[in-house]
Amino acid sequence: MTTHKHETRKLTDLTIHPLLKDSPMMHPAHPDCTCIRDSIQRHGLDEQPIVINDQNQIIDGRHRAREAGFLGWTEVPVVIRKDSDAPVIIFDTVMGRRHLYKWQVAYCLAPVLDLFTTDGKGVSMQNLIPGSIHKKRENPNVPSNGQTDRSKESDKPRGVGDTLSGIGISYETWQRVQEVRKRFAKRPDLKAQYEPRMFLPDSDDQGISLEGVMKALGSVESYEAHKHDVKALRGEHDRLALDLMKKAAAQLEFFDKLDPAKQKKLAEDTVQAVRLWPMELKKEILAALQQDFSNEQKHRKIK
Secondary structure, three states, X not given: OOOOOEEEEXXXXXXXXXXXXXXXXXXXXXXXXXXXXXXXXXHOOOXXXXXXXXXXXXXXXXHHXXXXXXXXXXXXXXXXXXHHXXXXXXXXXXXXXXXXXXXXXXXXXXXXXXXXXXXXOOOOHHHHOOOOOOXXXXXXXXXXXXXXXHHHOOOXXXXXXXXXXXXXXXXXXXXXXXXXXXXXXXXXXXXXXXXXXXXXXXXXXXXXXXXXXXHHHHHHHHHHHXXXXXXXXXXXXXXXXXXXXXXXXXXXXXXXXXXXXXXXXXXXXHHHHHHOOOHXXXXXXHHHHHHHHHHHHHHHHHO
C-alpha cells in the first residue's frame, strides 16, 4: 500500500486544478459545507488533508480548503500526488458523493470525461472505473451467437459511452449535460444565475433540475431572439400561455384523484415552471392575458 507524506501549504499558494475549474462548488450555506466546517473545527484536517499536485493545484479538497480559510486558517496539511493521477482521483471523489443525482454526477465529471472522447488522451478510460466494466471484444456489434446486430451500432464517442453505462448514466443525459455546458460557455451570465441552483439541496425551493435549466435557457433565448419583433414576441407569449393552460387543464382532469403528496408535487412543478421564465416575459404574458380578459368582459357586456 502506497503512503504519501503529509506536508503543509499556505492557502494563498493553492489554486484549483484545471479539471475542476468548470466543476461547480457548493454554496457556503449548503448543509454539507456546514458539516465540513464543524468537522474541521473538531478534528482538523490531518485525517483528510488537501490533495494537490506538485504545482500546488488542488485535486481534491476545494471545499475543505475554503472552509478552513473561513475559519481563519492560513496553512493546511496536504498530500502531493502525480498530476497524471488527477482524473482518477477526481472521478473517485465525485462518485463518492452519494447524495448527487446521476445528471449532477455527469455534470461534475464532464471535464474529466471530456479527456476521453477520443482514444489516446490522458490515462486509459478503463482505469477510471474499478472492476471489469470494460470487457474488450473484437467486434462489439457481434453478440455471443455470432450474428451481427447492426441495430446496436451508435455514434457514441468510443470509451465515454461504456464508462457512462458503467456508472449508471444514460448517454441521453450526457448529451443534455453537454448542451447545457455549451450554452453556459456562451452565456456566463446565465451560468452564474442557474448553475448554483442546480446543486441546492432538495429542501430548497430555489433548486432546479437539468430539465428545468434547459427550459429556462430556452425561454431566455427565445425571448431575446424575438423581443424586437412585436408580432413574433406576441406569438411566443400566446404559445407559452396556451401551452401552460393546456397543461393545467390536463392536470386538473385527474388532480382530484391524486393523493395529497402527488397533488403538492404537481402544484410545485407548475409554479416552478412559471418562475423560471424571465421576468420581462412574465410581465408581457400577464399584460397580454389581462388584455384578453378585458376584451372578453367587454364582449360579454355588448351581448
